[in-house]
Amino acid sequence: RKEVEQDPGPFNVPEGATVAFNCTYSNSASQSFFWYRQDCRKEPKLLMSVYSSGNEDGRFTAQLNRASQYISLLIRDSKLSDSATYLCVVTPGGSYIPTFGRGTSLIVHP
Amino acid sequence: GAVVSQHPSWVICKSGTSVKIECRSLDFQATTMFWYRQFPKQSLMLMATSNEGSKATYEQGVEKDKFLINHASLTLSTLTVTSAHPEDSSFYICSATLTGDPADTQYFGPGTRLTVL
Numbered sequence: 001r002k003e004v005e006q007d008p009g010p011f012n013v014p015e016g017a018t019v020a021f022n023c024t025y026s027n028s029a030s031q032s033f034f035w036y037r038q039d040c041r042k043e044p045k046l047l048m049s050v051y052s053s054g055n056e057d058g059r060f061t062a063q064l065n066r067a068s069q070y071i072s073l074l075i076r077d078s079k080l081s082d083s084a085t086y087l088c089v090v091t092p093g094g095s096y097i098p099t100f101g102r103g104t105s106l107i108v109h110p
Numbered sequence: 111g112a113v114v115s116q117h118p119s120w121v122i123c124k125s126g127t128s129v130k131i132e133c134r135s136l137d138f139q140a141t142t143m144f145w146y147r148q149f150p151k152q153s154l155m156l157m158a159t160s161n162e163g164s165k166a167t168y169e170q171g172v173e174k175d176k177f178l179i180n181h182a183s184l185t186l187s188t189l190t191v192t193s194a195h196p197e198d199s200s201f202y203i204c205s206a207t208l209t210g211d212p213a214d215t216q217y218f219g220p221g222t223r224l225t226v227l
Binding site: 032041042045046087089096097098101102103 | 142144152153154156159201203207215216217218219220221223
């Protein structure tokens with residue numbers, strides 16, 4: 001089993017739709033969780049950290065489920081500009097070396 | 111804050127030459143810097159982890175003699191691709207973690223696109 005798994009998609013949704021991605025991780029001792037966004041031929045940019053209590057930033061909501069070992073990202077009212085690849089990043093406990101998921105591709109169409 | 115720069119942003123070179131890529135944290139001191147490689151439509155692949163003043167830790171399968179990493183200061187790490195070949199053509203990205211930042215947040219440089227002819 002891969003350490004961090006994501007559905008590669010693509011998720012093809014119309015503008016205004018709500019879309020959710022999940023990311024599962026195998027190391028139960030993982031401590032830090034993040035969602036990054038990567039546009040084509042660009043570097044990843046931090047979207048949000050994921051805290052145990054969950055966190056929300058505008059249209060984006062991130063949740064952590066330690067019992068089931070997954071994190072989620074919910075995007076409400078999708079915009080065309082949300083089209084990108086969303087990377088899940090997990091840092092195992094006892095290590096500061098991050099593990100990236102392969103990313104989930106989102107395409108928002110008019 | 112937390113800006114990371116890379117130079118050059120792109121480079122084209124002949125097979126057999128060496129290419130040096132610089133990664134700088136502009137407004138903070140970076141505890142750790144990471145070097146990644148990404149091939150088209152693939153995920154980021156961690157190549158090595160470097161801490162200032164110590165030898166880099168390379169991931170399995172990454173040749174340390176081919177990819178030389180020098181982390182001279184808390185704001186600068188360099189990656190030298192020695193005797194580059196066409197199969198080394200890729201997108202090389204560095205990242206840095208900020209001392210004291212919420213744990214393990216990485217800030218990425220804009221990447222360097224290497225094309226070896």
